[in-house]
Amino acid sequence: MHDRVIRSLDWLDRNRARxxxxxxxxxxxxSTGLQDKRLQQQLWGIDFxxxxxxxxxxxxxxxxxxxxxxxxxxxAELGTVTFHPQPGNPRPRLFRLPQDFAVLNRMGFNxxxxxxxxxxxxxxxxxxxxxxxxxxxxxxxxxxTPLEAAAADYLGSFRLLKAWxxxxxxxxxxxxxxxxxxxxxxxxxxxxLDALQQENQGKKPILVKIAPDLEWEAIAxxxxxxxxxxxxxxxxxxxxxxxxxxxxxIIAKTGKSIVEEAGGISGLPVRDRSTEIIRFIYxxxxxxxxxxxxxxxxxxxxxxxxxxxxxxxxxxYTSWVYEGIGMVNRxxxxxxxKIAQHDLNCISEARGSQLSATGDR
Numbered sequence: 001m002h003d004r005v006i007r008s009l010d011w012l013d014r015n016r017a018r019x020x021x022x023x024x025x026x027x028x029x030x031s032t033g034l035q036d037k038r039l040q041q042q043l044w045g046i047d048f049x050x051x052x053x054x055x056x057x058x059x060x061x062x063x064x065x066x067x068x069x070x071x072x073x074x075x076a077e078l079g080t081v082t083f084h085p086q087p088g089n090p091r092p093r094l095f096r097l098p099q100d101f102a103v104l105n106r107m108g109f110n111x112x113x114x115x116x117x118x119x120x121x122x123x124x125x126x127x128x129x130x131x132x133x134x135x136x137x138x139x140x141x142x143x144x145t146p147l148e149a150a151a152a153d154y155l156g157s158f159r160l161l162k163a164w165x166x167x168x169x170x171x172x173x174x175x176x177x178x179x180x181x182x183x184x185x186x187x188x189x190x191x192x193l194d195a196l197q198q199e200n201q202g203k204k205p206i207l208v209k210i211a212p213d214l215e216w217e218a219i220a221x222x223x224x225x226x227x228x229x230x231x232x233x234x235x236x237x238x239x240x241x242x243x244x245x246x247x248x249x250i251i252a253k254t255g256k257s258i259v260e261e262a263g264g265i266s267g268l269p270v271r272d273r274s275t276e277i278i279r280f281i282y283x284x285x286x287x288x289x290x291x292x293x294x295x296x297x298x299x300x301x302x303x304x305x306x307x308x309x310x311x312x313x314x315x316x317y318t319s320w321v322y323e324g325i326g327m328v329n330r331x332x333x334x335x336x337x338k339i340a341q342h343d344l345n346c347i348s349e350a351r352g353s354q355l356s357a358t359g360d361r
Contacts, residue, residue: 002058002094006059006063006064009059009063009064009067010063010064012024012025012064012067013063013064013065013066013067013124014124016066016067025067025070026070028070028071028325029069029070029071029072031329032070032071032072032325032326032328032329033069033070033071033072033328033329034050034072034328034329034332034333034336035049035050036050036332036336037346038336038339038344038345038346038347039051039074039332039335039336039346039347040346040347041312041346041347041348043290043312043313044167044205044232044233044290046134046166046167046205047134048074048075048133048134048313049069049074049133050072050073050074050332050347051074051303051307051312051313051314051335051347052072052073052074052303052313052314052315052316052328052331052332052335053073053074053075053076053077053136053292053313053314053315053316054068054071054073054075054076054077054315054316054317054320055077055294055315055316055317056077056078056079056080056136056138056169056171056209056317057079057080057105057107057317058317058320059076059078060078060079060080060081060109060110060111061078061081061111061112061116061117061120062078062079062081062117062120062121062135062137062164063120065078065120065121065124065135066124066125066132068132068133069132069133070132071325071328072325072328072329072332073133073328074133074134074313075133075134075135075136075166075313076133076134076135076136077135077136077137077138077169077315078117078135078136078137078138078165079111079117079137079138079139079140079169079171080109080111080138080139080140080171080174081109081111081113081114081117081137081138081139081140081157081161082109082111082113082114082139082140082141082142082143082153082157083113083114083142083145083153083154083156083157083160084113084142084143084144084145084153085111085112085113085116086108086109086110086111086113086142086143086144087110088107088108088109088110088111089106089107089108089110089176092253092254093105093106093107093108093263094106094107095251095253095261095263096321096322097246097247097248097258097265097267098322099246099247099248100246100247100248100265100267100268100269101267101268101296101298101318101319101322102246102248102265102266102267102268102269102270102318103265103266103267103317103318103321104251104258104261104263104264104265105176105239105263105264105266106175106176106261106262106263106264107176108143108176108177109140109142109143109174109176109177114139114156114157114160114161115160117137117160117161117164118160118161118163118164121161121164122164125164131166134166134167135164135165135166136165136166136167136168136169136207137161137164137165137167137168137169138168138169138171138209139154139157139158139161139168139169139170139171140171140174140177140180141153141154141172141177141180141183143177143178147179147182147183147188150183150188150191150192151191151192151194151195151196152195154170154192154195154196155195155196155199158196158199158200159199162199162200162203162204165204166204166205167204167205167206167207167232168196168204168205168206168207169206169207169208169209169235170189170192170193170196170206170207170208170209171209171238172184172188172189172192172208172209172210173209173210173211173237173238174238174239174264175211175238175239175241175262175263175264176262176263176264181211184210184211184214184218184222186221186222186224186225189208189222189225190225190228190229193206193208193225193229193231194229197229197230202230205232205233206231206232207231207232207233207234207235207292208222208226208231208234208235209234209235209236209237209238210222210234210235210236210237210238210277211237211238211239211240211241212236212237212238212239212240212242212270212273212274212277212295213240213241213242214277216280219277219280219281219284220284222234223281223284223285223289226289227289231289232290233289233290233291233292233312234281234289234290234291234292235291235292235294235315236274236277236278236281236291236292236293236294236295236311237270237273237274237277237294237295238264239263239264239265239266239270240264240265240266240269240270240273241263241264241265242265242269243258243259243265245269246258246265246269266295266296266317266318267296267318267319267322268296268298268318269296270295270296271295271296271297271302272296273295274293274294274295274296274306275293275295275305275306275309278291278293278306278309278310278311279309279310279354279355281310282309282310282352282355283310283355287310287351287352290312290313291310291311291312291313292311292312292313292314292315293306293307293309293310293311293313293314293315294314294315294316294317296318296319297314297315297316297319297331298319298322298323298327299330299331299334300330300331300332300333300334300335300337300338301334303331303334303335304334304335304338304350305354307335307347307350307351308350308351308352308353308354308355309352309354309355310351310352310355311351312348312351316328316331335347338350
């Protein structure tokens with residue numbers, strides 16, 4: 001189903017200038033989008049029409065890069081893309097956990113590689129400055145690349161794609177590439193960021209996506225590195241490898257216990273932990289480091305909790321899979337209600353307000 005959707009969106013993207021297709025996309029945007037200046041904000045010098053974005057993992061190869069605005073998103077993150085093309089892990093590798101409003105995945109960064117994404121974005125773009133909405137590009141390490149050569153691998157992808165992303169994300173937190181999470185270690189992460197920032201020369205915002213399973217000390221170390229290498233922000237968080245508290249005990253497709261199945265879990269089970277981490281980062285950085293909050297956002301209340309904990313932007317994936325295209329409009333409408341209830345002028349005024357109100361900064 002996912003492949004069929006992506007193929008359809010790819011066709012729409014390539015033919016979006018045709019009168020009939022253009023009309024379809026305009027109607028789609030009218031029915032799913034919600035435009036209001038109170039939702040707008042500028043971050044890293046980039047204008048975001050609203051704070052709700054599509055998380056990495058859905059459009060791995062950027063085939064629908066210019067269509068996501070028609071679904072109401074304020075930005076979209078492409079990838080995860082690797083320098084070398086790779087098929088990903090053996091199937092089955094994606095499971096819905098409907099009792100938990102969650103997804104278990106062990107996709108393994110299946111994608112066609114950075115060069116193919118760069119070519120596709122170049123073909124479908126009039127220029128590097130044409131963006132219906134801001135586009136992020138999530139970079140991962142190729143499976144065939146040894147851990148000690150990770151920095152060169154990330155750098156190779158960045159060089160190919162740096163003209164086409166408004167911001168970039170270093171993904172060192174997926175549990176589905178062997179050893180990848182070890183790159184969250186301070187020494188390893190420093191090598192990657194040093195290579196990228198030397199190439200970048202401060203031109204593009206670079207963020208790091210972290211796991212929800214990190215201890216507070218490890219997160220604090222990453223925040224120190226973020227300051228050293230002038231990172232633009234943190235994405236909190238990726239999927240979790242924890243299995244406690246789940247209602248699902250057996251995966252029907254395999255007949256195995258959930259604890260036996262490898263992979264990361266997204267959706268509702270990670271909601272509270274990701275919000276805790278957002279709050280921690282906001283406190284530790286005194287609100288000076290932008291945070292993109294992701295994990296278990298199904299409702300406007302979920303989104304609001306992450307924003308008042310300190311997130312500037314938020315992302316969804318699992319909830320969009322479960323609830324469909326109407327959920328974007330519902331969340332944005334709910335955020336406007338929250339803004340009005342709290343007598344605020346815009347969404348950015350809500351950021352970290354939970355902590356500011358208690359004086360806990």
